[in-house]
Amino acid sequence: MGFRLSKIYTRTGDKGETGLGDGRRVAKDHPRVEAIGEVDTLNSQLGLLLAGLAAETARYPGLKEVSDVLGPCQHRLFDLGGELAMPAYQALNAAEIERLEAAIDVWNEELGPLENFILPGGSTLIAQAHVCRSLARSAERRCQHLNAVEPLAGPGLxxxxxxxxxxxxxxxxxxxxxGVAEVLWEAAVKPGS
Structure with a gap:
C-alpha cells in the first residue's frame, strides 16, 4: 500500500472549506462533514474505551471478550467515515450488523432483563462505554440529518x-x-409525596 498522506497540512481548508473524497469542496459545517466528525469523535472515544479494557483484562479476564467484540467496530467506523467522505464508496455490509446483533443477544442472555433505568457510572470503564453510546447516538443523529439532505446508501444508518x-x-x-453494581436511577421526590 502506498502513502496515504504525504503532507499533514495543505492550507486548503483555511477559509472554511474541506475536500471530500469525490473531489467536491464543501463548507466545514456541511451536514456531511458534521457526520464525519461525529463518527470520528466516536471512534476516538471507542479507542479510549478499548485501551481501558486492555489495561484491566489481567484483573478482569471477562473483559477480553468485550474488547474482542468492540475492537472491530473501530475499523467499521473508519469504513463508515470513508463512506461519508466518498459517497460512491461502500464498505459496510449487513453481516457486520448481524455480528453486532448476535453479540447483543448473547450478552443480554447473560444479563437478564433490565428492571430499572441505569445511569452512566460505577467505574471508569462503564462510564466510558456510556460516553461511547451517547456519541453513537449523536453520530446517528448527524447521519440522519445528512440522509435528509443527501440520501445515504448502504447499511451505515x-x-x-x-x-x-x-x-x-x-x-x-x-x-x-x-463485579460493580449498576447505578440505578432514582426518581426525584415529588412535592407533597
Whole structure:
C-alpha cells in the first residue's frame, strides 16, 4: 500500500472549506462533514474505551471478550467515515450488523432483563462505554440529518444505530464482569409525596 498522506497540512481548508473524497469542496459545517466528525469523535472515544479494557483484562479476564467484540467496530467506523467522505464508496455490509446483533443477544442472555433505568457510572470503564453510546447516538443523529439532505446508501444508518445498542449492553456487561453494581436511577421526590 502506498502513502496515504504525504503532507499533514495543505492550507486548503483555511477559509472554511474541506475536500471530500469525490473531489467536491464543501463548507466545514456541511451536514456531511458534521457526520464525519461525529463518527470520528466516536471512534476516538471507542479507542479510549478499548485501551481501558486492555489495561484491566489481567484483573478482569471477562473483559477480553468485550474488547474482542468492540475492537472491530473501530475499523467499521473508519469504513463508515470513508463512506461519508466518498459517497460512491461502500464498505459496510449487513453481516457486520448481524455480528453486532448476535453479540447483543448473547450478552443480554447473560444479563437478564433490565428492571430499572441505569445511569452512566460505577467505574471508569462503564462510564466510558456510556460516553461511547451517547456519541453513537449523536453520530446517528448527524447521519440522519445528512440522509435528509443527501440520501445515504448502504447499511451505515442501521450500523450506527445497532452500535449504540451494543455499547449500552457492553456497559452493563462490563459492570457485571467487574463485579460493580449498576447505578440505578432514582426518581426525584415529588412535592407533597
Amino acid at each position: 442501521a450500523y450506527i444505530n445497532r452500535l449504540s445498542d451494543l455499547l449500552f449492553v457492553a456497559a452493563r456487561v462490563i459492570a457485571r464482569r467487574q
